Amino acid sequence: MTGTIVIYFSISGMLVGTIGMILSKDLIKKILSLGIVETSINLMYTGISARSGIIPPIVSGDFSNAFYADPIPQAVIITGIVISFALLCLSLVFAIIIYNRYHTMNVETIEMIFEREER
Amino acid sequence: MKIAGIIAVTMIFVIVMLSFDSSGNIPRPIEQIVDRVNVPNAVTSVYLETRLYDTIFEIIVFSITALGVASLFASLPVNRDEDQHVFGTVTVYSGGLAALSITLFLYVVINGHITPGGGFVGGVVLATGVITYGLTSSFKKASVHYDKLKIEILENISLMIIFAFSTLIILFPETHSQLLSAASFGSTFSGGLIPILNILIGIKVYAGAWKMSSEFINRRGTL
Numbered sequence: 001m002t003g004t005i006v007i008y009f010s011i012s013g014m015l016v017g018t019i020g021m022i023l024s025k026d027l028i029k030k031i032l033s034l035g036i037v038e039t040s041i042n043l044m045y046t047g048i049s050a051r052s053g054i055i056p057p058i059v060s061g062d063f064s065n066a067f068y069a070d071p072i073p074q075a076v077i078i079t080g081i082v083i084s085f086a087l088l089c090l091s092l093v094f095a096i097i098i099y100n101r102y103h104t105m106n107v108e109t110i111e112m113i114f115e116r117e118e119r
Numbered sequence: 120m121k122i123a124g125i126i127a128v129t130m131i132f133v134i135v136m137l138s139f140d141s142s143g144n145i146p147r148p149i150e151q152i153v154d155r156v157n158v159p160n161a162v163t164s165v166y167l168e169t170r171l172y173d174t175i176f177e178i179i180v181f182s183i184t185a186l187g188v189a190s191l192f193a194s195l196p197v198n199r200d201e202d203q204h205v206f207g208t209v210t211v212y213s214g215g216l217a218a219l220s221i222t223l224f225l226y227v228v229i230n231g232h233i234t235p236g237g238g239f240v241g242g243v244v245l246a247t248g249v250i251t252y253g254l255t256s257s258f259k260k261a262s263v264h265y266d267k268l269k270i271e272i273l274e275n276i277s278l279m280i281i282f283a284f285s286t287l288i289i290l291f292p293e294t295h296s297q298l299l300s301a302a303s304f305g306s307t308f309s310g311g312l313i314p315i316l317n318i319l320i321g322i323k324v325y326a327g328a329w330k331m332s333s334e335f336i337n338r339r340g341t342l
């Protein structure tokens with residue numbers, strides 16, 4: 001039950017983040033929206049693992065009638081967390097490089113300057 | 120165009136939401152995992168034993184990111200502004216917090232297979248403590264240890280030992296599972312090679328996280 005509610009909330013969080021990435025014109029806001037999407041995906045995996053129970057999967061003695069959470073989605077999402085951290089770091093570095101070159105964070109202005117440079 | 124994109128994204132997510140089967144068959148693999156690996160923390164036994172390939176490539180991704188951040192930042196100017204406004208009470212507390220985070224790092228990393236925790240968590244805990252100290256007291260003082268303790272060399276050595284031990288575990292899984300089941304279930308030494316891998320991953324993650332954050336702090340004032 002808990003897992004299902006968490007999964008529905010995380011899917012709506014992904015929707016909010018994706019629309020934010022489409023609508024905002026500021027590069028930093030786009031990167032923050034990407035962060036929201038990544039956090040929602042992590043939350044979704046937690047929800048998937050909580051479908052079989054919400055007790056942390058740390059076994060002490062017998063595990064006959066306890067409802068442990070599924071450990072495999074949690075172990076998989078550790079990879080996802082590290083990769084999302086790496087993605088955020090690299091995109092922030094590129095944002096700083098773009099700012100140093102064009103002195104703005106507005107995507108449309110950057111595109112305009114870029115087209116003018118190409119001509 | 121933009122509205123069409125939003126409608127498309129919304130439709131995709133509605134389809135995902137409707138197609139999600141909440142009453143489906145839920146697998147319970149925890150008994151088999153604990154039987155196979157003989158370690159209390161099932162998450163650790165998954166990502167350091169049965170899905171070790173994933174962890175190796177994750178560490179490779181992390182190292183490449185640290186390398187990429189350092190090399191991309193090399194062309195950008197460093198901020199030479201040295202005066203740092205500090206607040207007395209925070210300075211006193213942040214030193215204690217750094218000491219506490221070192222202790223917590225050791226606890227989380229060594230007991231990663233018994234209690235919640237592991238290498239990645241431990242490394243991030245240590246990096247957070249040291250960065251908080253640097254931001255609130257003196258960033259110059261906090262960044263001295265990176266050269267003094269030769270953390271760059273330590274990072275590369277730990278990366279090589281991680282690869283060596285992972286290869287051992289992947290090539291000889293039977294020997295490692297014998298090593299795991301020899302000790303009593305739940306003791307600190309029952310992990311075989313897992314606590315050593317956790318310590319090395321902790322050092323690796325700490326070095327990478329500190330390197331990346333210090334590069335960002337050195338180029339402050341750009342955004």
